[in-house]
Amino acid sequence: MVERWASGLRGYGLIVAMWIRATMVYRTSFIINTLGNFLVTGLDFVALLLMFSHIHALGGFGLPEIALLYGATCSSFGLADLLLGNADRIGQRVRDGSFDILLLRPVPVLAQAAADRFAPRRLGRIVQGLLVLGWGISRVDVNWTIGKALFTVVMVISGAAIFSAVFIAGAAFQFWAAEASEVSNSFTYGGCTLLQYPPTVFARELVRGVTFVVPLAFVNWLPALRLLGREDPLGLPGWVSCCGPLVAVAALTAAGLIWRAGLRSYRSTGS
Amino acid sequence: MREDQAAFIELHEVCKVFEVHRRTGLLRRERREVRAVDGLSFTVPRGEMVGYIGPNGAGKSTTVKMLTGILTPSSGRLRVAGIDPSRERTRLARRIGVVFGQRTTLWWDLPLGDSFALVRRMYRIPDARYHVNLERCVQLLDLGGLLEVPVRQLSLGQRMRGDIAAALLHDPDVLYLDEPTIGLDVVSKAKVREVLRKVNAEQGTTVLLTTHDLTDIEQLCKRVMVIDQGRLVYDGALAGLHAVGESERMLVVDLEREFPPIEDLPGARPVRVEGPRQWLAFPAGQSAAPLVAALAERYPLADLSVREPDIEQVIARMYGSAP
Structure with a gap:
């Protein structure tokens, strides 16, 4: 088990390092692409800014608070997208048959799939998210302590882990339905957009869904509500909002199991 | 292990x-x-x-x-x-x-x-x-x-x-x-x-x-x-x-001018004639060299090539089914 993990991480590192080197051959192109990624993903925040030129609060949240939510989810999602975002090309590989090639190499398939065409330009989204998060933190009405700062860091990291789990599960479903990448996109990219807004603007059923079914609420909603000292719309006990890391571990474990089941199904059907 | x-x-x-x-x-x-x-x-x-x-x-x-x-x-x-x-x-x-x-x-x-x-x-x-x-x-x-x-x-x-x-x-x-x-x-x-x-x-x-x-x-x-x-x-x-498959190779010969189908070559039989070009089939196990030598003795050769039977044909012949 430990050996597999080590082998996976090592293989992942090798492939990623090679793609970074390949990208850096065209340095200007890398800079332009990263800048482009920064600007395009930042348009979502510009939309929020435009909205706030007409209103003062959205679902009871002011602009700095929204910036905190937005920055946290963007940073988490950006990290997961950078590290695992290409795993959803699995479906295409299954369809054109090139997936078999991954099975021939002595490196765990998930590591290869995740590292495939690693795109450093996706740093753009992370930088953008972190900038907005920083601005939000500096403006919200919160008494910052070391504890709260650490809580924020843990929030971003476990958020990234939760998004990663969704990416892995989404990729795994493509073993059964090779065309399913759009469905998983609605949870990853769609989830990221959802979490940019406060939970109070959505229907309770939706909030319940992203809390208990696909645990996206633990990416930023629940922990950020605690940071901001607000009630959560579902009225859950306070300790729930601290469960981010546990939820992340559980989600990753579940995603890993789904991936294994998917891979096993592929290897016995050869679809 | x-x-x-x-x-x-x-x-x-x-x-x-x-x-x-x-x-x-x-x-x-x-x-x-x-x-x-x-x-x-x-x-x-x-x-x-x-x-x-x-x-x-x-x-x-x-x-x-x-x-x-x-x-x-x-x-x-x-x-x-x-x-x-x-x-x-x-x-x-x-x-x-x-x-x-x-x-x-x-x-x-x-x-x-x-x-x-x-x-x-x-x-x-x-x-x-x-x-x-x-x-x-x-x-x-x-x-x-x-x-x-x-x-x-x-x-x-x-x-x-x-x-x-x-x-x-x-x-x-x-x-x-x-x-x-x-x-x-x-x-x-x-x-x-x-x-x-x-x-x-x-x-x-x-x-x-x-x-x-x-x-x-x-x-x-x-x-x-x-x-x-x-x-x-x-x-x-x-x-x-x-x-097993009784497969045949094909000798494709270009003669210098048109001839009637070459029937007098032992081990080979003409399967197609197209102007000066003729297709002669011979058993795949047999060497092409003596065939070519015999041919060159009797006919003015311009060019020739040997075509191998493909696998589908060999297998089709083995089982008598069409490919």
Whole structure:
């Protein structure tokens, strides 16, 4: 088990390092692409800014608070997208048959799939998210302590882990339905957009869904509500909002199991 | 781990059944079982070079996929170098090399040399070993000027040579080649065959070769296995296959002017005449040389060529069914 993990991480590192080197051959192109990624993903925040030129609060949240939510989810999602975002090309590989090639190499398939065409330009989204998060933190009405700062860091990291789990599960479903990448996109990219807004603007059923079914609420909603000292719309006990890391571990474990089941199904059907 | 020299690759009653769904109505589906490989048993000793042939859809690729651990057999026992491929796919991966003629195992966007460097790290090839092997592959396969070129810019022949090099860098004990000469020109084909012969002779690499080109088999393999509809239908020497299949080669001659069909040549019969060009069929087991000599004595020859029977024809003749 430990050996597999080590082998996976090592293989992942090798492939990623090679793609970074390949990208850096065209340095200007890398800079332009990263800048482009920064600007395009930042348009979502510009939309929020435009909205706030007409209103003062959205679902009871002011602009700095929204910036905190937005920055946290963007940073988490950006990290997961950078590290695992290409795993959803699995479906295409299954369809054109090139997936078999991954099975021939002595490196765990998930590591290869995740590292495939690693795109450093996706740093753009992370930088953008972190900038907005920083601005939000500096403006919200919160008494910052070391504890709260650490809580924020843990929030971003476990958020990234939760998004990663969704990416892995989404990729795994493509073993059964090779065309399913759009469905998983609605949870990853769609989830990221959802979490940019406060939970109070959505229907309770939706909030319940992203809390208990696909645990996206633990990416930023629940922990950020605690940071901001607000009630959560579902009225859950306070300790729930601290469960981010546990939820992340559980989600990753579940995603890993789904991936294994998917891979096993592929290897016995050869679809 | 026991490694039986006499049975380096070993299959015993291996089956692979696929379930195929066919939509028959809006919601109704018909389920059908397809037995791609149906009770296949054979062994290949270490160091042997075997041709594995059969018509399209006979189960060749499915067999290779099971031997590499990509697919799990539905039933039966399968071992490669003492390893059960589907259970220990990653461990086996270090000991086998695979070349697909129709699909590259290299990284499309990377220069060939970078692909090799990545293979080196993935397979943990020791430095000294890697440099010796790379040097040898570059020399044998004429890759000197190509290491800086991205794989997608390589011609088919160059890419194939690159793929073969990548499959050999980690000194595999077994090499599977699926149509390694498909689409290549004569020079590239000859090069590929020469390299395979060398690797087999010098390194003792066990080679399983899938091909549609009987010349590949003729020049490389003493033993050939024929699979049809998932079953092994022939296992032996190529000459024997020709005898069983009563296959014929074709001598195509261009005479200096038109002649009536050449009937007076022992062992050959005319099958087609088109102006000064005639097609003469003769048994595949027979040498073409005396035929050509006899022909040149009696007729003014302008040009000639010999065409090999293709596998579909040989197998079709074996079973009397149309291809």
